[in-house]
Amino acid sequence: MSVKEIETKKFVKNKFSEYYREHSSSIQPPTLIEKREFGFLMFKGRIMVRHKSFKNVDDLSKNLKTLVPSDAYYSSAYYERPEEKMEEKSWLGADLIFDIDADHIPTPCAKIHDTWVCNNCNIAGKGVLPEKCPACGEPRFNEKTWPCEVCLESAKIETLKLMDMLKQDFGFSSKETNLYFSGHRGYHLHVESEEVQSLDSMARKEIVDYIIGIGLETKLHGLVEERGARKARVLTGPNLEDPGWSGRIARGTYEFLLTATPSDLEEIRLKRKVIDTLTQHKETNLEKWKEKGPWGIIKGVDTASWRKIAQHGAEMQSAKIDTVVTTDTHRLIRLNNTLHGKTGLKKIEVPVTGFESFDPFKSAIAFKEGTLKIIVQDAPKFRLGDQTYGPYKNRQVELPTAAALLLLCKGRAKVKEEK
Ligand SMILES: [Zn+2]
Numbered sequence: 001m002s003v004k005e006i007e008t009k010k011f012v013k014n015k016f017s018e019y020y021r022e023h024s025s026s027i028q029p030p031t032l033i034e035k036r037e038f039g040f041l042m043f044k045g046r047i048m049v050r051h052k053s054f055k056n057v058d059d060l061s062k063n064l065k066t067l068v069p070s071d072a073y074y075s076s077a078y079y080e081r082p083e084e085k086m087e088e089k090s091w092l093g094a095d096l097i098f099d100i101d102a103d104h105i106p107t108p109c110a111k112i113h114d115t116w117v118c119n120n121c122n123i124a125g126k127g128v129l130p131e132k133c134p135a136c137g138e139p140r141f142n143e144k145t146w147p148c149e150v151c152l153e154s155a156k157i158e159t160l161k162l163m164d165m166l167k168q169d170f171g172f173s174s175k176e177t178n179l180y181f182s183g184h185r186g187y188h189l190h191v192e193s194e195e196v197q198s199l200d201s202m203a204r205k206e207i208v209d210y211i212i213g214i215g216l217e218t219k220l221h222g223l224v225e226e227r228g229a230r231k232a233r234v235l236t237g238p239n240l241e242d243p244g245w246s247g248r249i250a251r252g253t254y255e256f257l258l259t260a261t262p263s264d265l266e267e268i269r270l271k272r273k274v275i276d277t278l279t280q281h282k283e284t285n286l287e288k289w290k291e292k293g294p295w296g297i298i299k300g301v302d303t304a305s306w307r308k309i310a311q312h313g314a315e316m317q318s319a320k321i322d323t324v325v326t327t328d329t330h331r332l333i334r335l336n337n338t339l340h341g342k343t344g345l346k347k348i349e350v351p352v353t354g355f356e357s358f359d360p361f362k363s364a365i366a367f368k369e370g371t372l373k374i375i376v377q378d379a380p381k382f383r384l385g386d387q388t389y390g391p392y393k394n395r396q397v398e399l400p401t402a403a404a405l406l407l408l409c410k411g412r413a414k415v416k417e418e419k
């Protein structure tokens with residue numbers, strides 16, 4: 001690490017310290033705080049301090065003030081003895097946690113603002129991180145991502161789908177579900193209910209499979225070919241209003257047909273003739289849908305093609321969650337109203353009712369006063385609050401504290417010497 005980088009880190013830590021001194025009263029403790037494990041990622045050496053426990057929120061706030069971590073977490077689990085080693089904690093249960101992160105959603109802009117370099121062979125790439133390096137097969141990378149507006153908007157869409165499923169299909173009330181902006185590139189949804197606490201990892205995997213629609217078969221949801229009058233073949237399928245995945249398949253199919261371009265249809269490997277037919281009869285087809293469902297009404301679209309269309313419709317309805325987070329019953333999750341070490345923004349609760357108009361780049365700003373002089377190596381154009389900044393390349397700029405801190409935390413800028 002260069003001198004400049006160490007200085008920058010110190011500077012960011014001082015800013016975080018300032019925040020925790022001034023806002024310790026706004027720290028929101030998790031329910032049953034005394035039964036949770038806490039963990040803190042430290043600025044120095046990126047060390048994780050774990051197995052901490054606090055009797056009350058005052059204890060916790062005091063600790064944040066003295067420790068000044070880069071990131072603060074608590075366990076989704078409840079333990080008899082949270083401060084003990086893992087085997088001796090005595091697990092009592094855990095909340096059900098969902099994480100929707102732009103990292104898991106392939107957006108077109110990821111190719112512009114996200115880059116990675118393989119730690120082993122130094123090969124570089126753009127867009128979503130591969131599981132293994134395409135050149136050497138090693139799974140370790142140095143990645144550079146960006147909390148971009150388009151990416152967060154797609155995370156919002158995935159979150160809305162998840163929320164709908166949890167409410168309509170699982171029957172969780174809005175009282176039991178809490179929604180948060182992570183402070184970086186996504187949203188967290190916590191279900192706190194006695195009914196979910198005792199679920200083990202396998203049971204949580206079942207819920208995950210439902211949410212991401214794994215192994216869905218349209219046939220089992222009523223998309224079947226039958227022999228009608230005079231042995232004519234008719235296709236029947238689920239209706240738009242059907243409950244559960246049946247209705248989701250129907251609605252997904254409708255949505256897909258409504259928006260699909262010929263090249264979208266080509267992508268799911270439909271035959272040329274089928275694509276032409278669907279494109280030509282788009283309007284009438286969609287009209288008929290509203291009445292009774294369209295399955296099989298178009299001459300020239302065979303059952304196999306319908307299956308492909310419905311399968312894609314189902315995929316569009318599934319919610320792209322980070323599956324590992326939900327199945328891990330010992331997960332540490334970010335503490336509400338604490339700072340995110342990669343952005344200097346806060347993790348904050350989002351009102352479920354106003355979610356669609358929620359603006360993370362306004363609501364999550366922690367530092368609202370002053371400006372800072374920094375040297376930016378490389379930053380894309382971005383917005384914070386009502387202002388737009390950048391793009392910058394090797395430039396010295398003076399920015400409002402929150403914008404400057406975002407660049408410093410993302411490793412895109414360094415502090416300017418004050419001498
Ligand atoms: Zn490699």
Ligand SMILES: [Zn+2]
Binds near residue numbers: 107113
């Ligand atoms: Zn993006």
